[in-house]
Amino acid sequence: MIFRVFDKDELKKLFNVMVSANKVIGPVEIGRDRDNKPIYAFNEVKSFDSVRLDYTTTKLPAKRYFLPFKENLATFSLDADDWQKKVDYNIDRPFIFFGLHACDINALNKLDKVLLGSIYPMPYYAAKRENMFIIGLDCTPQPYCFCRSMGADTALHGFDMFITDVGDLYFVEILSDTAFNFLKNIKTAEPVEDDHIQYMKVVSEKNKKFTTHVDTTDLTKILDMEFQSDVWKQWGEQCLACGTCSKVCPTCYCYGVEETIDINLHGAKKTKFLYSCNLIDFAEVAGGHNFRPERHSRLKYRYYHKHRGFVEAYEESLCVGCGRCGEACLAGITVPEVIASVRGEAG
Amino acid sequence: MDAELRFVNVISDAQMKQHRKSDLSTFEYTYKAEITNIHRLTEMENLYRIQIIDPEERRQFFFKPGQFLMLELPGIGEAPFSISSSPARHGDVELCIRKAGNLTNFLSRVGRGTHVGIRGPLGTSFPMEQMHGQNILLIAGGLGLAPLRSAIAYTQDNRSRFNSVDIIYGAKDPSQLLFTYLYDVWRADDIELSIIVDKPDTSWKGPTGLVTKIIEKMFAERDVSFYKNTYAIVCGPPVMFKFVCNMLNQKDIPMQKMFVSLERRMHCGMGKCCRCNVGSTYTCLKGPVFDYWTVMNLKEAI
Amino acid sequence: MNDPTPVRTYLGVPLYRPRVAFFEFSSCEGCQLQILNNEATLLDFLSLVEVVNFREAMKERSDDYEIALVEGSITRGDETGRLKKIREKAKVLVALGSCACFGGVNQLKNRFGLDWVKKEVYGDSPIETEYVRPLEDIVKVDLKIFGCPVKKEEVENIIINIAIGKAIVHPKYPICTECKANENICLFDLGEPCLGPITRGGCNSWCPNSRFGCWGCRGPAEDTNIEQMKKIMKEHGFSEDTILDRLECFGGFSSYAQELRKK
Numbered sequence: 049m050i051f052r053v054f055d056k057d058e059l060k061k062l063f064n065v066m067v068s069a070n071k072v073i074g075p076v077e078i079g080r081d082r083d084n085k086p087i088y089a090f091n092e093v094k095s096f097d098s099v100r101l102d103y104t105t106t107k108l109p110a111k112r113y114f115l116p117f118k119e120n121l122a123t124f125s126l127d128a129d130d131w132q133k134k135v136d137y138n139i140d141r142p143f144i145f146f147g148l149h150a151c152d153i154n155a156l157n158k159l160d161k162v163l164l165g166s167i168y169p170m171p172y173y174a175a176k177r178e179n180m181f182i183i184g185l186d187c188t189p190q191p192y193c194f195c196r197s198m199g200a201d202t203a204l205h206g207f208d209m210f211i212t213d214v215g216d217l218y219f220v221e222i223l224s225d226t227a228f229n230f231l232k233n234i235k236t237a238e239p240v241e242d243d244h245i246q247y248m249k250v251v252s253e254k255n256k257k258f259t260t261h262v263d264t265t266d267l268t269k270i271l272d273m274e275f276q277s278d279v280w281k282q283w284g285e286q287c288l289a290c291g292t293c294s295k296v297c298p299t300c301y302c303y304g305v306e307e308t309i310d311i312n313l314h315g316a317k318k319t320k321f322l323y324s325c326n327l328i329d330f331a332e333v334a335g336g337h338n339f340r341p342e343r344h345s346r347l348k349y350r351y352y353h354k355h356r357g358f359v360e361a362y363e364e365s366l367c368v369g370c371g372r373c374g375e376a377c378l379a380g381i382t383v384p385e386v387i388a389s390v391r392g393e394a395g
Numbered sequence: 396m397d398a399e400l401r402f403v404n405v406i407s408d409a410q411m412k413q414h415r416k417s418d419l420s421t422f423e424y425t426y427k428a429e430i431t432n433i434h435r436l437t438e439m440e441n442l443y444r445i446q447i448i449d450p451e452e453r454r455q456f457f458f459k460p461g462q463f464l465m466l467e468l469p470g471i472g473e474a475p476f477s478i479s480s481s482p483a484r485h486g487d488v489e490l491c492i493r494k495a496g497n498l499t500n501f502l503s504r505v506g507r508g509t510h511v512g513i514r515g516p517l518g519t520s521f522p523m524e525q526m527h528g529q530n531i532l533l534i535a536g537g538l539g540l541a542p543l544r545s546a547i548a549y550t551q552d553n554r555s556r557f558n559s560v561d562i563i564y565g566a567k568d569p570s571q572l573l574f575t576y577l578y579d580v581w582r583a584d585d586i587e588l589s590i591i592v593d594k595p596d597t598s599w600k601g602p603t604g605l606v607t608k609i610i611e612k613m614f615a616e617r618d619v620s621f622y623k624n625t626y627a628i629v630c631g632p633p634v635m636f637k638f639v640c641n642m643l644n645q646k647d648i649p650m651q652k653m654f655v656s657l658e659r660r661m662h663c664g665m666g667k668c669c670r671c672n673v674g675s676t677y678t679c680l681k682g683p684v685f686d687y688w689t690v691m692n693l694k695e696a697i
Numbered sequence: 698m699n700d701p702t703p704v705r706t707y708l709g710v711p712l713y714r715p716r717v718a719f720f721e722f723s724s725c726e727g728c729q730l731q732i733l734n735n736e737a738t739l740l741d742f743l744s745l746v747e748v749v750n751f752r753e754a755m756k757e758r759s760d761d762y763e764i765a766l767v768e769g770s771i772t773r774g775d776e777t778g779r780l781k782k783i784r785e786k787a788k789v790l791v792a793l794g795s796c797a798c799f800g801g802v803n804q805l806k807n808r809f810g811l812d813w814v815k816k817e818v819y820g821d822s823p824i825e826t827e828y829v830r831p832l833e834d835i836v837k838v839d840l841k842i843f844g845c846p847v848k849k850e851e852v853e854n855i856i857i858n859i860a861i862g863k864a865i866v867h868p869k870y871p872i873c874t875e876c877k878a879n880e881n882i883c884l885f886d887l888g889e890p891c892l893g894p895i896t897r898g899g900c901n902s903w904c905p906n907s908r909f910g911c912w913g914c915r916g917p918a919e920d921t922n923i924e925q926m927k928k929i930m931k932e933h934g935f936s937e938d939t940i941l942d943r944l945e946c947f948g949g950f951s952s953y954a955q956e957l958r959k960k
Binding site (some may be wrong): 065066068069072091122124129131133135140141144162167168172175181226229275301304307308316323325331333335340345352358360 | 421468
Binding site for chain 1 (some may be wrong): 704707708709712738741742744745756851853857861869870871874877878879880882883885886887888893894895918919920922924925926928929940
């Protein structure tokens, strides 16, 4: 692994080199909430000054750039008795993520496992993933963050470079030759032992700031044992079945497919839209039978998929502990509380 | 350096031309196929004979009994259907389809010669080769005969490789019986066929009740040793296969020698959309064919 | 106008070009305007259906139609008779918009005594008025198209599906699903009340897209958690009246609102 340090002023130069020839997506402030706290989002950025390097968590993940909420899978052109299908993966140029936190990078790594690693890799995702250049950025744990419990507080791979603020300097970890070449545009130096010590100090300070924890010990088994538990019914009574948790989740990838006909009848579209397992008709089949008609059975399924099924398949959970779902849930349902209650540790 | 990132085309043009060779392009690849015939089976079900148009693609289409495919009508929709025909017929398949939703209703209105799309074959299959040399019980309830028909056709094609072959088939009433035109052929191929209906009409001469009644009769007639060398495939609604499999288990047929097929509504068929998940298991990847032991251990399956 | 209907096909299936008539009762006729609103697709729209009655758009009138798209709610005795006649003639009767589906804004007057309403509105020259009713209180409604106003794209899709013979399925999920996909800031974060979590989707979160909280014009989503909604409104500092105002505005939530008023 290659490390470098550089002066803080250099980052703007790096940004300008990148933005001069590429589409750059970064964290920006898009408004203030009723308590006057900033609301962040990942948007396309043109100027370094609009990038908020101190952002906490965006309300929505960067998902729309690799798993758009709505995406055309194919278009059809139809004439009298025949049709042609055209498939497009809906990306035509690479882009740069300027400042993803470790949780969001880990989310991509998890998605890679199911969307690229299993049989039938998904080209719509692959095309975007292959054309992504990622700059990671360190962060400050927020009260709702439990990434450390999910093992997602640091990113080991899945980025091109990762920048950590170590006081006077930026400490950068370089994973790709593209990143290495980009850094040739600015003044960097080999880190010295003092820099290493400073880096470790920053990391250990960060670790002390986590206040929310989730006990994942034996969770797959416990979820199985407590499948009939009444706690699910209690959470089901709170749940609005609105699907917000899935939409704000950086790893929720479930979807539905729908075909529509153009009004002139000469064309048709096959559209994929991200769906949520909490929505009432997620498990409805032709003829109307619904395998999960109750809210609690759907909410439970979501936890099952994330904390049991995915673990079984890939030895890790499909949750990065970013806390977005709990923050966005109007009914106040949070992952740490749900899991604690299933474990019989209701607070 | 040149600061502009290079665009990566995940499927190069060269790969596009040989689509089957690239995993990525198979995801949304549709074989164009033609409905060559439509055979009315009952008021609600039609048997569609669908042939992949390109002869080479048709020949290369290999599937196994129990597998399904995604059938697409542009603009109308796409849905999974188990294949009902013999695997020996490759990409000239038969699908037994009940009118139940948008796609299937529209399908009941199209005529011969209509072009449709096919993706697949997908999912797991009944391990027919593993059953060679054994007795085989093929038990179906209602539309469960659709996936079973492919296994029946396999046993007909390979009759010498099986000992006794029994089909036990139950339907609600005689008008709902599927594949009636094949019953004589099955019997002629030395397959023991027992049919039972729950609500007989005046012309019905056969037994009345549920498939379990036939199984009880079989239990009374056959020696214990029969079950030692027997595989079972049970297709039908969950209540039915649960009951039947538990009965067969009493005769010491191991749960791993009983196979069932689960029905869920896949949107992708390729382990991505999660719409067919049972508990946290993808029916489209780990199923639709499961041995009964696995099904017993799936949350939400029955 | 007497040309034989051209036979079109889709995937070889002959398409039927239904004769469509538009009618209005007590309403602002804004839903019908929506349909005329998009010139780009209007001709294609007219090639799918034969419009034989559309007061806002044409002079010709015909009583020979298969599909009646009816806007507005029923507030007078003579309207009841007219609606029943339309029902007799139409094979398919479609309630177009919130007034036809739920009574719409008109039904707000149901909260008050009719005498008071008459006096307030018409002063010393009162005219006949009844409590507002949605169409389905009087005749069988085959299909509802929700919204105040209806969304043009949604109506177009429904017309395509009728022409093709595809079943019309409304979204069962609430507006939040669409609002999040549109990456809107949650209105509760901004301190605004919103019925998005309980109102049926399909409008593509039309109002929240403009930072305007949902008033529930499309009526309840399926599996609506009204108890939780009340709690959320309360937690965010909104009074019971604020909730009631919204729930009662278009009539789609009238059963919930009545329940709430009783307490």
